[in-house]
Amino acid sequence: xxxxxxxxxxxxxxxxxxxxxxxxxxxxxxxxxxxxxxxxxxxxxxxxxxxxxxxxxxxxxxxxxxxxxxxxxxxxxxxxxxxxxxxxxxxxxxxxxxxxxxxxxx
Numbered sequence: 001x002x003x004x005x006x007x008x009x010x011x012x013x014x015x016x017x018x019x020x021x022x023x024x025x026x027x028x029x030x031x032x033x034x035x036x037x038x039x040x041x042x043x044x045x046x047x048x049x050x051x052x053x054x055x056x057x058x059x060x061x062x063x064x065x066x067x068x069x070x071x072x073x074x075x076x077x078x079x080x081x082x083x084x085x086x087x088x089x090x091x092x093x094x095x096x097x098x099x100x101x102x103x104x105x106x
Contacts, residue, residue: 010074011063015082031091043095051096058085 005014020027046054063085 004071007064011082011086015079015086018079019083019086031087031094034087035091035095039091040095043092044099048100051092055089058089 003014063082
């Protein structure tokens with residue numbers, strides 16, 4: 001994206017900022033609409049440790065595992081590859097946080 005940074009910042013803000021384009025509400029609603037009942041049921045299963053291990057596996061393979069450890073420019077296609085992963089992880093986070101709060105408060 002033309003800036004010198006680290007991969008962590010690219011995933012936390014860089015790619016997401018491009019997807020949101022200043023309209024967080026519209027982006028969030030798009031994610032909510034993409035979540036099917038089947039996904040809801042699947043993502044609610046498991047423990048917090050299971051969810052953390054799942055995220056670690058994603059980070060280990062497509063995020064950090066395929067790139068050299070020295071600084072290199074990311075290809076233009078990187079954002080197109082990464083955004084669907086970010087979208088799904090945010091969808092899962094919403095579902096899982098709601099499930100955890102319901103368990104704790106109900």
